[in-house]
Amino acid sequence: MSKRTVPRICKKCGKEFLAQKSDVNRGFGLYCNKKCFNNNYIRLKYPKEYKIWISMKERCSNKSSVSYYRYGAIGISVCDRWRESFDNFITDMGQKKEGMTLDRIDNHGNYEPSNCRWADRYTQAMNKPRGRAKHSTSGYIGVFSYNNTGKWLVKIINKGTVYRIGVFQDKKEAALAYNEAAKKHHKEYAELNII
């Protein structure tokens, strides 16, 4: 057996087959052939949700995804139950209503049943003070107004954990501190403030 393949049970017909390891790591490689893949009725029944499921996995695990730096690179992941199966995802989330998108309740949390819901844009904006503050309180990434003291709090997220970098008098100094922390935590995926 090649090191690049791994034995799996086809989700449609139940046969054992060899899937590409690279596919499995990205949450694919679930079906033994194209016919089984296409016959997976649940995917055809929920085409919009299926698209959302695919892109959720892509931005968390595919380094070539344009959004990877905001998800996978900072440790946001898809739970095993959802990564392995679209059926599980639909069972937990149900069908989405028109205009709704997949929302993480805690913006620093992962894609998992306890942290996800279908929400419209308004609900999402109201429930994401941290997300909203990202650029608005200071104009810098990771720099937040500190309890009306006139000082600036620097925070960074890595693998779902929030790290408090420090409190600074000067906003630019805070932005520079964020950049240093981002280089350390996010390496080549760091999104830096332009100062």
Ligand SMILES: [Zn+2]
């Ligand atoms: Zn099959």
